Every structure is written in structure tokens, then in C-alpha cells.
Amino acid sequence: MKILGIETSCDETAAAVVENGTKIISNVVASSMTLHQKTGGIIPEVAAREQVRYIIPVIKEALLPATKIDALAVVVGPGLIGSLLVGVETAKTLAYLWRKPLIPINHLQAHLYANWLAPEKMEPEFPTLGLVVSGGHTELVLLKNHRQIKWLGGTRDDAAGECFDKCSRLLNLGYPGGPAIAAEAAKFKVQSSKVKLPRPMINKDDFDFSFSGLKTAVLNKVNQFKTKKQFTHSIIKQLAYEIQEAITDVLVEKTLRASQKYQVKSILLAGGVAANTRLREKMFSKLSILHSKLYIPAPRLCTDNAAYVASCAYFNFLPKPWQKIQANPSLEIEEMIK
Ligand code: KG4
Numbered sequence: 001m002k003i004l005g006i007e008t009s010c011d012e013t014a015a016a017v018v019e020n021g022t023k024i025i026s027n028v029v030a031s032s033m034t035l036h037q038k039t040g041g042i043i044p045e046v047a048a049r050e051q052v053r054y055i056i057p058v059i060k061e062a063l064l065p066a067t068k069i070d071a072l073a074v075v076v077g078p079g080l081i082g083s084l085l086v087g088v089e090t091a092k093t094l095a096y097l098w099r100k101p102l103i104p105i106n107h108l109q110a111h112l113y114a115n116w117l118a119p120e121k122m123e124p125e126f127p128t129l130g131l132v133v134s135g136g137h138t139e140l141v142l143l144k145n146h147r148q149i150k151w152l153g154g155t156r157d158d159a160a161g162e163c164f165d166k167c168s169r170l171l172n173l174g175y176p177g178g179p180a181i182a183a184e185a186a187k188f189k190v191q192s193s194k195v196k197l198p199r200p201m202i203n204k205d206d207f208d209f210s211f212s213g214l215k216t217a218v219l220n221k222v223n224q225f226k227t228k229k230q231f232t233h234s235i236i237k238q239l240a241y242e243i244q245e246a247i248t249d250v251l252v253e254k255t256l257r258a259s260q261k262y263q264v265k266s267i268l269l270a271g272g273v274a275a276n277t278r279l280r281e282k283m284f285s286k287l288s289i290l291h292s293k294l295y296i297p298a299p300r301l302c303t304d305n306a307a308y309v310a311s312c313a314y315f316n317f318l319p320k321p322w323q324k325i326q327a328n329p330s331l332e333i334e335e336m337i338k
């Protein structure tokens with residue numbers, strides 16, 4: 001079965017065709033990133049207008065190599081309302097015109113399905129623990145099977161990606177912050193750090209996260225260094241390194257603890273922050289103490305795209321009449337599976 005996935009929840013406009021939930025036939029992503037780089041972050045109105053321009057050409061390009069699709073899938077939330085509407089209304093129109101089933105998809109749940117996509121040819125075993133770390137979300141979930149998702153914890157304030165993005169702004173490193181901080185951190189020679197930052201909630205015996213305090217700690221350090229006229233390139237490198245260490249330490253610790261508590265057979269990382277090399281290294285370095293198999297998608301499948309949307313639809317084939325499908329900006333990760 002070939003499914004056309006459509007994803008417009010944030011600033012990307014993406015369409016992909018995936019066969020039987022695992023084989024990518026096409027995967028097209030148009031981004032308005034360069035526009036957002038100028039403003040240092042996403043302006044929802046700008047993102048949605050660009051998506052209106054891109055959506056048809058992107059779908060056309062994704063459909064070129066495919067002979068015939070059997071169904072469509074579209075992300076209905078969570079995300080920016082103006083952006084979601086572009087994908088949802090386009091998908092509804094196409095489903096009506098082509099008389100094909102349309103499957104509404106939860107963006108957060110869908111991120112996890114990057115772990116089912118070829119060429120890696122992976123088949124994670126249940127029960128599995130999912131860590132979804134993106135620009136807007138940090139969620140730990142337990143999946144007993146494709147349909148049963150239990151939310152274990154999440155961020156109480158800023159998401160991990162949001163923390164990278166906001167800290168990057170404080171260090172004048174640009175947008176998106178994750179790759180910018182990672183690149184700066186890689187330049188730092190570890191021995192001589194003058195900077196130490198907190199690891200928020202790392203020792204708390206729950207699966208919640210909090211990253212806004214870390215951002216405030218970075219702001220305070222930046223101000224102190226500026227007052228002492230020491231806000232040099234060398235300090236920026238150290239701060240970038242320590243920010244990345246702090247965020248990844250917390251993510252790894254909580255994920256390991258949850259995997260032990262719930263005795264899962266596999267652990268799935270997903271979302272843009274899962275593209276972070278340091279996070280991947282730290283998770284893989286813990287493999288010897290893990291009783292579960294670790295899955296992390298290729299970096300290009302971690303960030304927003306529509307291939308995981310089509311994959312999620314295959315494994316959760318629950319079409320709805322187009323009249324009943326609506327964008328929902330505040331959809332939660334457990335909500336679709338009813
Ligand atoms: O999943 P995603 O593409 O979009 C959302 O659903 O939000 O995630 C985007 C987030 C941004 O905050 C970005 O800074 C972060 O993922 N990100 C990274 C890396 N690549 C993207 N964070 C850390 N390291 C990276 N290499």
C-alpha cells in the first residue's frame with residue numbers, strides 16, 4: 001500500500017510517498033528557514049504564507065515517482081494553526097477529488113515512525129519507549145503497541161529544541177539553534193571549561209523536564225561575562241558546549257531511567273533534537289547498560305518531513321470522512337489513538 005503523507009505543522013511544507021510504512025518512494029521538504037533566519041525565529045504568518053505557495057509544487061514533486069497512491073495522510077496537530085490549515089485543507093480537497101481514504105495524523109506520534117523507515121529496515125519491538133524531542137515538545141511515552149500510547153512525562157515549560165533555539169539567540173549564533181550550538185560546541189576543547197550550568201530536574205524521580213531555568217542561567221552567565229567584558233568567542237564556545245551537555249545529560253538520564261522502570265524491548269528517539277550528534281553518542285554509549293534495543297533515525301528523518309507521517313498512517317490505518325477532519329493546534333500525543 002502506498003500512502004501520500006502531507007505535513008505543514010510548523011515552517012516546513014512536506015509531502016512524501018511511503019510503501020507499506022517502511023519504504024520511502026519520495027520525500028520532499030520545502031522550508032522557509034532562510035526567511036526565519038532573518039528574523040531569528042518563526043513568524044507564524046510568514047510560515048503559513050510560504051506554505052500556501054509551496055504546497056502544490058511539493059505534492060506534485062512527491063507524486064512524480066509513484067505510480068498510484070492508495071490513501072492520503074495529513075498532520076492535523078499539534079502545530080501552528082495557519083500552517084496546519086494549509087496541509088489539512090489541501091489533503092481534504094485531494095481526498096475528495098481522488099476518492100481516496102484520508103487518515104488524520106498526530107505530529108508527535110508520527111515523529112516516532114521515522115524509526116520504521118527504510119533504508120535502515122528496522123522493526124522496533126513493543127513495548128517501546130519513545131522520546132520525542134522537537135522545537136515545541138519534549139515527551140516521554142510508552143507504547144504497548146501501535147494503538148496504545150501512555151504519556152509518562154514531558155516538559156513543564158520550554159521544550160529541548162526551544163531551549164537550544166533560545167540559548168542560541170542569547171549567544172548570537174542564529175536560527176535554528178540546535179545545529180548552531182552543536183557546531184559551536186564542536187569547536188571547544190573540553191579540558192578547560194570556565195562555565196558550569198545546571199541539569200534541571202535530573203535527579204527528580206519522575207519523567208518531567210524543565211528547560212526554562214537553564215535558559216535563564218545562560219542569560220545570567222552571558223550578562224556576567226558581558227559586564228566583565230569577557231563575552232569572547234572562547235566563552236561563547238564554552239557556553240555552547242555546556243548548554244549541549246546540560247540538555248543531553250537530562251534527556252539521556254530520564255530516558256534510561258524510564259526504560260529500566262518499564263522494562264521496554266526498544267527505545268525510540270525522534271524529533272529534530274534527535275539529530276543532535278552528542279545526544280546520539282551519549283545514548284549509544286549507554287548501550288551496554290541498556291536492556292533494550294536503541295533506535296535513532298537518520299538525522300534527515302528526525303527533523304520535520306512527511307515520510308514518517310505516511311508511515312504512521314500505514315501502521316495506524318484509521319481513515320475518517322474528510323468532513324470530520326479538522327486542524328487542532330493543541331492536540332496531545334495520546335489523543336488520536338481512540
Ligand atoms: O522536529 P522538528 O524539525 O520541528 C518541530 O516539530 O519542532 O524540530 C526542530 C527543532 C529545533 O528546535 C531545532 O533547533 C532542533 O530541532 N534541532 C536540533 C538539531 N537539529 C534540529 N537540536 C540539536 N541538535 C541538532 N543537530
Ligand code: ZN
Nearest residue numbers: 134271272304
Ligand atoms: Zn516536528
